[in-house]
Amino acid sequence: MSWNDERVELLKKLWSEGLSASQIANELGDITRNAVIGKVHRLGLSGRAKTAAPAVRPQRPTRPENPREQSRPQRPMTQGNTALAAEFDDLPEEAPAPQPQASGNVLPMAQRCTIMNLTESTCRWPMGEPGTESFYFCGAKSNPGMPYCSHHARIAYQPVQDRRRDRRLAYL
DNA sequence: CCCTGATTCGC
DNA sequence: GCGAATCAGG
Numbered sequence: 001m002s003w004n005d006e007r008v009e010l011l012k013k014l015w016s017e018g019l020s021a022s023q024i025a026n027e028l029g030d031i032t033r034n035a036v037i038g039k040v041h042r043l044g045l046s047g048r049a050k051t052a053a054p055a056v057r058p059q060r061p062t063r064p065e066n067p068r069e070q071s072r073p074q075r076p077m078t079q080g081n082t083a084l085a086a087e088f089d090d091l092p093e094e095a096p097a098p099q100p101q102a103s104g105n106v107l108p109m110a111q112r113c114t115i116m117n118l119t120e121s122t123c124r125w126p127m128g129e130p131g132t133e134s135f136y137f138c139g140a141k142s143n144p145g146m147p148y149c150s151h152h153a154r155i156a157y158q159p160v161q162d163r164r165r166d167r168r169l170a171y172l
Numbered sequence: 173c174c175c176t177g178a179t180t181c182g183c
Numbered sequence: 184g185c186g187a188a189t190c191a192g193g
Contacts, residue, residue: 002185003184003185019185028188028192029187032187034188035185035187036186037186037189038186039184039185042184
């Protein structure tokens, strides 16, 4: 399949809505996320919702030799749109009761992810003993719609893991 | 290991 | 222009 106007338009829409490349690829069908990303770049709509400027120069270390290295002019990077209003669609009632690990040594207080530090995208896997000073949260990056990071989500939802990222595609 | 976007380059 | 392969990272 190729990029007709409809597909490009849908791509723009979904991309601006904050869907990931693979989600969009999945939606368009018969296309990979690489194709989507490539198209996005060609269309010049890359770079949405970045918090800080990483400023890492690309650098392709192991590639077939590249004779002339051209200096790259540091793109201005106009980014906005930081917040993607995330709503809790459904925190599962079948909430797993993860067993907190009672370990001897815990993170220093300064690094702990407390309830105050939790955001939409921080893993809420409890660590330490609840109700005590040693209690905190995993705090790693959680997956969209999930209260846990991918690691802990695996532990949490072992048998049934039906729901995925298809919720928002229901109306299409 | 799952995922994310970014980049390069042969086609 | 296209996108697989690759890179860098969460």
